[in-house]
Each structure stands twice: as C-alpha cells, then as structure tokens.
Amino acid sequence: MHRRKVLLLCASMLSAFALPTLAQSGTKVPVVGVLALGVEARLAQFRDGLGKLGYVEGRNVRIEERSTGDRYARLDDIANELVRLKVDVIVTMGRTATLAASKATSSIPIVMVAGLDPVQTKLAQSMARPGRNVTGVATVAQELGPKRLQLIKEAIPGLARLGIVWNPDSSGSADSIAAVRNAAKALKLNLQIVEARSAGEFERAFEMLAGSGTRTFALVTGSMFEANLQALLDASAQHRMAGIFAYGNWGDAGGLLSYGPDPLEPYRHAATYVDKILKGAKPGDIPIEEPTKYELIVNLKTARALKIRLPQSILARADRVID
Numbered sequence: 001m002h003r004r005k006v007l008l009l010c011a012s013m014l015s016a017f018a019l020p021t022l023a024q025s026g027t028k029v030p031v032v033g034v035l036a037l038g039v040e041a042r043l044a045q046f047r048d049g050l051g052k053l054g055y056v057e058g059r060n061v062r063i064e065e066r067s068t069g070d071r072y073a074r075l076d077d078i079a080n081e082l083v084r085l086k087v088d089v090i091v092t093m094g095r096t097a098t099l100a101a102s103k104a105t106s107s108i109p110i111v112m113v114a115g116l117d118p119v120q121t122k123l124a125q126s127m128a129r130p131g132r133n134v135t136g137v138a139t140v141a142q143e144l145g146p147k148r149l150q151l152i153k154e155a156i157p158g159l160a161r162l163g164i165v166w167n168p169d170s171s172g173s174a175d176s177i178a179a180v181r182n183a184a185k186a187l188k189l190n191l192q193i194v195e196a197r198s199a200g201e202f203e204r205a206f207e208m209l210a211g212s213g214t215r216t217f218a219l220v221t222g223s224m225f226e227a228n229l230q231a232l233l234d235a236s237a238q239h240r241m242a243g244i245f246a247y248g249n250w251g252d253a254g255g256l257l258s259y260g261p262d263p264l265e266p267y268r269h270a271a272t273y274v275d276k277i278l279k280g281a282k283p284g285d286i287p288i289e290e291p292t293k294y295e296l297i298v299n300l301k302t303a304r305a306l307k308i309r310l311p312q313s314i315l316a317r318a319d320r321v322i323d
Helices: 002-018 040-052 075-084 095-104 144-155 173-187 199-211 223-227 229-238 248-253 265-278 300-305 312-317
Strands: 031-036 062-067 089-093 110-114 134-138 161-166 190-195 216-219 242-245 257-260 295-299 320-322
Touching: 031 040, 031 075, 031 095, 040 089, 040 265, 062 075, 075 095, 089 095, 089 265, 095 110, 110 265, 134 265, 144 161, 144 173, 144 216, 144 242, 144 257, 144 312, 161 173, 161 199, 173 190, 190 199, 199 229, 223 229, 229 248, 242 248, 248 257, 248 295, 248 320, 295 300, 295 312, 300 320
Parallel strands: 031 062, 031 089, 089 110, 110 134, 161 190, 161 216, 216 242, 242 257, 295 320
Antiparallel strands: 257 295
16 A cells, blocks of 8 residues: 555656646747626636636636726726737627727737627628637627517516616617617607616616616616626615516526526637637637527516516516526
8 A cells, every 4th residue: 555655646746747837848828818897707617618628727828817897997908908918819708898909909819708799890801700800709789688678578567667777888888778769669668777887886876766666677788787796686676676687697696587698608618719719720710609599587586576476478488487
C-alpha cells in the first residue's frame, strides 16, 4: 500500500510538471474580453461553455471581464479599454454592449449575444454570412413584445390597463416601446409607461403604476433589469403587481408569466463561436444564429398569491407550470 501511494504521488507530480500553463511555456495565451452589465449567471454559463471545449483559464485562455454593474453609461469607455488591451475576441452580452463594441472596433472579432436584428443595425450583411467582424447569437427582442401583451391579456380576462416598465438607457428599448404601443392599440389596452434606469428607481416606478390603479405590467427586457431581477420582483410584489417577462428565470423567481427563449443557453453557445475564432475562423464567415424554441412559463404560486385565476387556455399552452 505504501509503495502504491508513493507511485501515485510521483505520477501526480510528473503530471503537474508535464502540463505547464501556456504563459509558462512561452506560448501566447489568447485573451477573450467580456463586455456586459453585471449578470453573473450569464458569465458563468459562458465560462462553462469554454470549459466543456477544453479551455482552462490561465492555461490556454485568459478572460478579461469588464462589467458595468447595472449602468449602461460606461460601456463605450470599457469597450475602448478592451480594444487598447488588444484582446483576441470580444464577447458582448446585450444589445447596448454589442453596439458599444462594434463602435469601438471594426477589426477585433466580436461574438454577441444580443436582442437585435444584426442586418437592420448594419452589424452584418446577412445572417448566413455576416461579412464583418460581428457574429454570435441574435435573440429576438422587439418582435416578442406584442406576443407577451397578447398572453397577459388572455391570462387576465377583462384586462384594460397595462403598465410598461422600461429603461431608456437600454439601446433598442425605444423600438420595443413603439412595437408595444401598436400591439396595445390592436388589443384595446390602455398603457401607462414608466421608466426605471436603475434598481433605485423600481420602487418609484411601481408606486406610480399602483397609484393610477394599474395592477398588471409588462417588462421591456434589458440587461439592467436582468442584473437586478430579484429587486424588481420584490418591488412589484410589494405593490401586488402581476407581470409578464421575457425569460423563464423570471418565472422561476416569482414572476407570474414569462415567454421567450432559454435565458442562458445562448451564453453557453457563445463559447463555440469563440473557439472557432481562436482556431482561425473569421467572424464574417460564421453564420449568426437565432433561438428556435420559445417557452411559456406560468407561476401558479404567484397567481394564487395575487388571487388571479388563470384560464385553462393559458395553463394548457404552458411549457412549464411552477406550483
């Protein structure tokens, strides 16, 4: 037994010496810059995706993570900082971060996970062949807003007044508001639109909605809200507000309804784009992908707490019911 332990110890030591970091061996370690508002779950999924592809931080990749907390104002400065660092790839999480990075560089590859139309915003020539330095996953944003209004109106029969909570600092939110206004007109919904630029403004926003008799709201998705998910849900619950959201993690955390794609899979998938680029592929040759599956999540516990009786038509269509 003693001899076996000694052999195992020697093997372990030899293995450690046989696997130096790239930095120690003199080989250049590729550097991946990450530009995002502070959403740790997204970053964790991206790191997990890299790990599954064989990347180990400090050994064969270095990640320069730059988070701006829940504020958009510093994204331009940080994008320029990543360019000065001469990173090999910039991973952007969110529309505003993607636009900031694309403004900062036209040469460094950018892998995005963003709610935008890359062709309409001129980030790509086409989805199949982007042709420029931006590729990645384009999650639908504006197009799903009207669908969520239809669902919340069906979920709460007789609904005539709906609050909209949005952040004007989030790029693309103005387009989302325009789409929501058009949908509300068709659905005969009166809208009350309130702003929240940071978590500190959630309480005021819901006080304004509750003060006008509005009991139901839709959230215009944005990275600031994702970074402060629980704070927003707590503020809405305090005023007994029922909400519909973009991603299933909101339903899991207590939101009444959510409708949209998987909130985390695109960030894992972004790692495959980084892998291809680090192995020599050009971003302009890698097709931009879109989510193909959208889920309706219903939180029955929240419905009961708010004394909302959801119709069978909603429950029957739900992909997942939290009870």
